[in-house]
Amino acid sequence: MDATLLLGGVYIAGRMEIEATNPADLVRRIMAGDSAAEEELVHRYSRGVFFVLNQNVSDREIAEDLYQETFRLTLEKIRGGEVREPERFSGFILSIARNLAIEHFRKNTRARERQGEENESRTIAAPDPSQLDHLLKEERATLVHHVLAALPSERDRKVLRRFYIADDDKEEICADLGISSLHFNQILCRARERYRKAFDELSRAGGK
């Protein structure tokens, strides 16, 4: 399995570095019909655009559809000369992604309302998770097990649970557990670092 998926990535983007080409140059090249520039643009923004969509849409498959549609529309608009401020290209592509996500929610809400009118007592069943979702979940569980086991104390585990599961405020957690803000940041930082290392090990093992 491509371990990038665990971090919510997409196949096409992989973990490539974002290149330093000026976005305005990319836009000009695309307008001039340079297909390599189109590919470069997709590679450059795909990871970020997918992350934003994935944060806003809980269903991964829907996020992937919106992601495809975002790039299709973006390239269409660039070719049609609709980018007014090429130097602020990030804002341009994000506005397309956000509008598509909003439109998706509107359609969804309308569909739910229609269904509610037909049968008010009927609940909409959550779609069954795919096999890929199961695999990702298992892999994430392995990684998080490494992270939690590596934490030095039960208090650190408590911090993570309260912060990431209960969504308690940092200040409240610090006050309850009698730790400083600096210590809190260190716990989070250590946990993330450990998680990243476990993830890298998994990526290397997957690449062999």
Add this chain to the structure above:
Amino acid sequence: MQHSEIERDSLIDRYVRNTLVGAERQSFEEHFLDCTQCLEQLEIASSLRQAIRESAVEAVAAPPVVRPRRWYVLGWVQAAAAACLVVAMATSIGFFEQMQHARRELASAQTELASARGLALSPAVYVLGQSRGGSESKQIALPRAPRWMVFSIEMDTTQFPSYHAILSDFSGKEIWQQAGIQPASPDAIGVTVPSNLLAPGSYTLIIQPSGPAGAQSTLSRFSLRFH
């Protein structure tokens, strides 16, 4: 946008917890779309958060062992009479067969009911910790669709082999209890309640050790306010 500002204002954590809003969120998104460093930190934080939430659900969402609610207490005379009646009936094979059939029907009906009420949906998880404030109610939004609500309760679970949870409404009336709860970890137990039992209002959840001495010793008490 500067990285010092991102760190100072905890933008990465606020973003993945969806507490970064408006212009600040928009401006941060525009920044990280072109910043590998921030994007990587965001992906790590988001994935770690998701993994920890999933592992909490796995740990505490095992099917609950539910002790039937006691509807009323019999006096000793009635209890003795009932016991005699039960003993007499128990000698009949037909009685056992009826019981087995009734149990199967009950189990099937419960499954169907749970499914019809949407309880097969993934459970909603809430962490209850012992805060220093003590008396304040924990505010909890009731799920819109019926589903299991899993309360992950932080406490030292090394003292007793199993625990008993009792949920009472504002008048002290017991509305749910779960016995024989096995600890999910050395410091947490999971109490699973179907949301369709709850109406908006104030409730008290108490945790006792399982067994005869349990009723005399409350280990944890939580004030909950559902809305």
